[in-house]
Amino acid sequence: MSASVDNTKSFLEVSPGIRNWLYTLDHKRIGLMYLCGILFSLLLGGAFALLVRTALFSPGLTIVGQDWYNKFFTLHGAVMVFLVIIPGIPAALGNMVLPVQLGAPDVAFPKLNLASFYLWCSGAFLLLLATALGDVDTGWTFYTPYSLESQTAVIPAVAGAFVLGFSSIFTGLNFLVTIHKFRPAHMGWFQMPLNLWALYATALMQVLATPVLGITLLLLFVERFMQIGIFDPTLGGDPVLFQHCFWFYSHPAVYIMIVPAMGVISEMITTFSRKHIFGYRFIAYSSVALALFSFLVWGHHMFVSGQSRLANMVFSALTFSVGIPSAIKVFNWTATLYKGDIRLDTPMLYVLSFLILFTIGGLTGIFLAVLSIDVHLHDTYFVVAHFHYVMMGSTLVAFIGALHYWWPKFTGRMYPEALGKLCAWGVFVGFNLTFLPQFVMGSRGMPRRYWDFDPEYTLYHRLSTIGAFLLGISLFVVVCYLAWSLKRGKKATQNPWGGTTLEWVAPTPPTTFNFPEPPPEVELYDYDDLVEVPNANEDGVTNWERRPATGKPAKAHH
């Protein structure tokens, strides 16, 4: 092989220098660059969230009036949705993990992958430009006709979301082709790690749903520039059409957020239970089922937008059916825990948080699918609490957990475990303290997106604000210690958690093409012949090795 690249050294050490990073085609480097951007956006979006919560600490005027309040919650939503949660697991972690789990040297289209990253940067820049230009006050949903009239920086924000959409489409396209064409000969569809099933289902949704958002935002953009009149009722256009098109994407977008989270949870729950995943095929199929259902339920966002009664009933019924694949997953995860040898490392704490928070988020979604109840709860804090339980309590918690899980593999460093566990508790307690009160005040009629409230809600708002600060501080500490660990963390071993998927066979950190030699066939989720070797390296970090008796000698690369 006449490769111009050294495939024996860690991808972090080969060709150093900022230029080599910015022009890199290595999926792991691109993933790490995404991660930096996403963690920065997380802190930014979190800062806006804390501003919103601070403003709501007491009734009446606190730190800001209504105009600033509207801008804060819009930017919080737009940054968190478009810059953090949607790209979080697929673009950052997926980029790093997917080819390695396949045993492939890279994604199918490395240049396209880099282009996606720069599209993401451009989109993020436009969103931040909107912030700098005096903010946006339409909410992240950009509903017409208000978004056509708003005097704020809607145009750069919409352009940003449009560009980010194409970043997402190209990432999804890349992953689909990689999974189709780069599976090794011995890896059939049902020998794939469940994370890859989830990423596959996610990529399908990214490719099928995001273009609809693209055209919708493009029309909104043209509408603002040229008054083309597709959505403007004064010109004969239809503002509800905007809602349909928007949710046709944005409901799948919720699943683009949650399905990859389910994938990483599946990986972590079996690893930390030291037990084969229960119901592999059910979990795999339910990912695809969720992807399919995601396209059929968008109307449940519009029960009070003047849909026909028939449409409401159909969308309501279909929404209930989403509970089935979701529940299948939760039951199988729970069954995986049963009689497992559960190890409560930091990633596992996040997994258990996820199970609880996702169950609450999912079940309250069933409440909202009931038409009569939705009329009462629509646009209240109940909805806010519900989707935060899913988007943040589930997706973000899974993302942070998975970040801890794969951090040693891709950075070669361990994070501080005790601090990690403390912050995991902080996130769990802080999250519930923030959002459980919101269920209560929402069901008692506190409307969402209001900058002021009746004094009867003061207690709930205060609890929520206190919880938000606990949550924010915990996440901030997580980002800090992860950054700290890059230089000071203990050196990681090849397989610190005892995972069975291919990335744990690769060196830590992987080489440029991931494997110095073609990866072996592994027994997926088979923990029987993995033995724990404490103090396996000079920093005293544990490693898990295959018992030589099975004929699969442990590969030592550290």
Add this chain to the structure above:
Amino acid sequence: MSAQDNDKGGHDDHGHGHGHGSPFIQHHYDDAQHQFDSGKLGIWFFLVQEVLFFSGLFVAYILFRHHHPEVFAYASHYLDVKWGAINTAVLIVSSLSAAWAVRCAQLGQRRGLIACLVITLVCAFGFLGIKYIEYSHKFHERILWGHRFDPCVASGGAHLPNKSNQCDGVKSSVVWDFKTKKADRGCLDAETGYDWEPATPGIQARCQVAEIKIGVQGNERREVGRRAIEMCEAAAGHGQPHKPVPCWALVENRHVCPKGPAAMVYYGDKAVRTDVEIEAVCEAAPAPAAPEDAFAHAADRPAPGQATLTRQAPPTKHDLQVAWSNGPPPQNTNMFFSIYFAMTGLHGLHVLAGIFVYIWLLVRALKGHFTPEYFGPVDYAALYWHLVDLIWIFLFPLLYLIH
């Protein structure tokens, strides 16, 4: 294959290796077939994405057409089926040459490949050229979207006085003479064959709606210009609220304008009665005595309320009946043009993108990059081009061929 071409196919981190025949087989693929298959799957997913990208507009089309079939039936006649059909043929030819280019590349026929790529490019430019002709005509006649829809012509070809009186930069209008049932004067251009021409500034001013009185006699309001037109629409709509009569039917000069408690408002051969007194006054503005005055001889100068025909015979009654038989534009006719410009505009952008892709292919073909082992880009571009073609094949009947 020369060594300096390597920069096209490879990159820093992923050198070429494995002893591939073509330097454009990237390192992380097993072999040429693997690369080709991956690219092919990728382009198919991309096309799926494209279909969904356009789907939003098709949904909007279905929705608006379902809600306003009369708008689509009426406004479709504004489009020129001839140009649309020619463009359809042009795109089909280009699809053929795009497919042929793939075959040439597979067989290693470099000259054939280059010829096919050139034909495809010529057709693509031709398509955009024709689209430019159509668009510029629409802009010229102000057959546009939203508030900009202010047509100078009725669907079918006859000229209308438009609200802003800015057609062709000429502030003028056709005035329908109720007595003679003829267009009284105007500034129709040569394109339609009704070559009315006093388009000089003096006449233009005369052709404007000068004033409309609305209200009970002695207590009426006088309105001028655009406001007058709006008032006159409102008044006309009073009789038939569901059929607002556009102002051009009311534009009348004082000699024939009916006065009295009720006014008769005509369009085509129908009459609508309104219950308010309307007086449209068309004052003669002083004609400029400039040397370029078309009516240098006093005898030729038209009296107010008359037109001077300079080149061709005036339109016959039949002409005008045909031209105006569709009546005034229904409400929300602008919606059709919102959809029309959004769909054809987005499609045109895709054609433009295709042109860049084909120029890139042509450059690479001239350099001899494509071989029977490596011809993926030609194949992928052809698939994209077929999709662009196919979308037009849907757009053409949906927009041009509505009856």
